[in-house]
Each structure stands twice: as C-alpha cells, then as structure tokens.
Amino acid sequence: MLSSVCDPFALSESCEVRLAPRCSVPNCERKIAGFLLAAAYCPTHFVAACNVKMNGLAKHFRTSCSTEAGQRKMRAELGQMADQVYAASLWCELFSGYERIRVLEILERLGLLFSKVRRSERIANVIDVQVVKDGPASGQPENTRTEVVSRHGATLRSSQNFRRGDFVNIQRLDMGSTARARVVWQYQRAAEGALTAVEIINKLDFWA
Numbered sequence: 658m659l660s661s662v663c664d665p666f667a668l669s670e671s672c673e674v675r676l677a678p679r680c681s682v683p684n685c686e687r688k689i690a691g692f693l694l695a696a697a698y699c700p701t702h703f704v705a706a707c708n709v710k711m712n713g714l715a716k717h718f719r720t721s722c723s724t725e726a727g728q729r730k731m732r733a734e735l736g737q738m739a740d741q742v743y744a745a746s747l748w749c750e751l752f753s754g755y756e757r758i759r760v761l762e763i764l765e766r767l768g769l770l771f772s773k774v775r776r777s778e779r780i781a782n783v784i785d786v787q788v789v790k791d792g793p794a795s796g797q798p799e800n801t802r803t804e805v806v807s808r809h810g811a812t813l814r815s816s817q818n819f820r821r822g823d824f825v826n827i828q829r830l831d832m833g834s835t836a837r838a839r840v841v842w843q844y845q846r847a848a849e850g851a852l853t854a855v856e857i858i859n860k861l862d863f864w865a
C-alpha cells in the first residue's frame with residue numbers, strides 16, 4: 658500500500674507516484690503521457706483513446722456542424738483535444754517511434770477536421786508563417802503555414818531538416834509578430850515536406 662501522505666524525509670517513491678499518476682485504463686500500470694478530457698492515459702492508451710474520440714467526432718461531423726451552434730461546439734471540442742494532444746506530444750520521449758507517428762497523425766486529422774469547420778472563431782489554424790532556424794548555423798528563412806495551432810505550439814510543414822531541441826524563430830506573415838520555438842519532433846514525408854511540431858517558448862497566445 659502506498660502512503661497517502663508525503664513524508665519529505667522518506668525516500669519519496671510515494672510522492673513520486675502521487676505526482677505521476679498511472680494510466681486510468683483498468684490493470685494498466687504504466688506512467689501517464691497525457692490527458693484526454695479528465696482521464697489520464699499512458700502513451701498506448703492515449704493514442705487509442707484519441708482515435709476513438711476522433712472517430713466519434715468524424716462520424717457525426719456533418720450533422721454536428723449543420724448549425725452555427727454545432728460548429729462552435731465542434732470547434733471547441735477539436736480545440737480542447739488539440740491542446741491536450743499537443744501537451745502530450747511535448748512528452749514525446751515517453752512515446753515509442755510508432756506512437757509518435759500516431760500522435761502526429763492525430764494532430765493531422767485534427768487539422769483536417771478544423772479546416773472543415775467554417776472559420777468563425779478567433780484563432781484560425783492555417784496561418785502563414787516564416788520559419789528560420791536559430792543558433793550558430795542558422796538556416797534560410799522558409800515561408801510555410803501551420804496546420805494545427807494550440808496554446809502550446811503548432812504543427813507545420815517544412816522542407817528543412819530539424820532535430821528535436823533545435824530552436825527556430827517564427828514570424829506570423831499576417832501580423833508580423835514573432836516568437837521563439839523549440840522543435841519537438843519531425844516526421845519526414847518526402848512529397849509534402851516534413852510535418853514538424855514546435856513548442857512556442859516565449860509568448861503566450863501567440864496565435865490569438
């Protein structure tokens with residue numbers, strides 16, 4: 658049994674367990690990598706839960722979006738899910754290579770659904786940006802566009818090769834504002850440019 662009280666002088670395994678809850682799927686003891694709504698999931702179950710949720714949203718997409726109120730609700734649901742998937746993606750060392758690709762695919766599907774909801778809300782998902790690698794070997798500026806944005810960051814296509822941890826400067830071409838970001842990961846797909854996830858590190862509400 659784990660103690661429910663954290664003793665600061667004890668070797669704090671129980672504290673650690675308390676701070677890092679386990680997956681909410683029965684009999685799964687793995688560490689969590691993310692939340693979907695209020696439920697915590699390990700990487701495998703997170704991907705599975707996201708796919709179930711996503712299939713549900715996609716299945717009822719047309720009927721849900723047939724009214725203004727339905728569209729707003731859909732955008733809100735997609736937005737919350739994008740935030741949570743994005744937050745989980747920042748823990749990508751917990752995910753296997755295969756799971757990372759699945760997470761990126763979920764972000765990609767979210768982007769597709771987002772693009773189908775009429776754009777009436779404040780934050781658009783497709784934003785033209787210029788990306789330039791930061792650091793000693795800074796690269797050429799590249800004009801591209803985001804696919805999904807969230808409070809934490811964005812995914813975008815890039816023809817450049819990035820490594821996890823690379824810093825980039827992002828300028829919004831619609832507003833001129835700039836932010837610094839860190840590359841979380843990149844998924845190479847020759848034809849369309851690599852899908853690249855970045856985390857904004859110095860601005861809140863950069864996309865608002």
Ligand SMILES: [Zn+2]
Nearest residue numbers: 680685699702
């Ligand atoms: Zn699990």
